[in-house]
């Protein structure tokens with residue numbers, strides 16, 4: 489299949505930038521338009537490997553802006569949409585939820601309506617395992633697990649999923665939904681667990697572990713997620729939902745200890761702090777469907793990929809120092825001081 493004009497939204501963020509760099513390094517049958525508002529989480533430095541390519545263009549803008557979105561679809565004759573753009577951090581959604589519903593719900597609606605008008609070939613809604621809520625000690629999320637989101641963030645993502653499916657059922661828009669587990673890798677914004685713990689360790693700062701540290705997340709290397717989205721772009725069935733995961737469950741405290749060990753730092757840096765309100769206990773993904781139906785499977789080994797990720801943050805101090813010296817300081821203070 490030759491995929492051509494692809495609109496990637498949120499392509500200056502963590503997963504979107506890795507996706508664009510991956511796609512453009514591996515194929516020349518695509519033209520990528522990256523539409524990104526450049527919020528605090530968007531960073532064009534992430535796209536250095538792609539920025540000078542002839543089959544890549546960046547448009548700064550907001551997915552909730554109807555006129556701009558229409559202009560982009562029209563000008564670039566968009567045939568495929570991959571919607572990564574979102575407010576993505578649970579803790580920020582607890583501090584203030586409005587922008588989450590605006591971007592994640594209204595923004596998705598604007599993109600779906602434009603996709604109808606321009607009769608696109610496929611719309612991938614990049615969703616999350618968090619829409620399923622929280623698991624007990626046993627069991628896995630399948631695509632048939634009930635939606636039970638617990639945070640403003642995950643409820644906004646679940647809302648967008650339902651809207652996207654409604655556009656498939658009502659209008660026949662070829663929508664496919666992906667629900668991936670927790671990603672790690674290069675260019676992840678330092679507010680998320682793994683980069684936050686790496687950077688604090690490197691700076692000999694306390695490592696704030698929420699609650700008892702026994703919450704479990706199922707980790708996948710970002711490039712495996714990118715490969716899965718590419719597979720869904722080519723072969724995903726319209727109206728379908730695909731879970732994506734690498735079956736690597738870890739307790740938060742074990743991730744933190746692993747990082748400290750790798751960096752030769754003492755465990756005395758760990759500080760247990762007040763829990764996140766409504767903190768989901770455990771996520772774990774069953775990705776049998778995408779494996780059997782589409783032939784994707786993860787290829788990166790956790791131990792190697794986490795080491796590479798830690799090395800990347802060691803080598804790319806300039807990248808994260810610029811971030812943590814700006815508005816991030818205020819955010820960190822609000823969330824962690826006197827917690």
Ligand code: NAD
Pocket residue numbers: 497498499500501502503504523524525526527528529530531549550551552571572573574575576577591595614615616617645667668669670671672677
């Ligand atoms: P991120 O926060 O790093 O990046 C989000 C990007 O979206 C940023 O570049 C930001 O500028 C852009 N953006 C935000 N609001 C926008 C708007 N209104 N218009 C245009 N652009 C806007 O997020 P991420 O971790 O890369 O996540 C990408 C997607 O994957 C999200 O939809 C998220 O829900 C989903 N997801 C993330 C994970 C994870 O572990 N990080 C796991 C599963 C699913």
Ligand code: TDX
Pocket residue numbers: 576577578579615616617618669670671679680681682684696697698699703704705740764
């Ligand atoms: O300082 C911290 N201390 C801590 O104990 C932070 C930032 C997190 N945690 C815990 C909370 C979670 O149990 O670590 C775990 C991971 O936290 P996050 O990195 O904030 O991720 P999570 O809340 O699991 O959500 C992530 O995965 C699903 C992404 O941020 C979402 O965008 C994605 O949809």
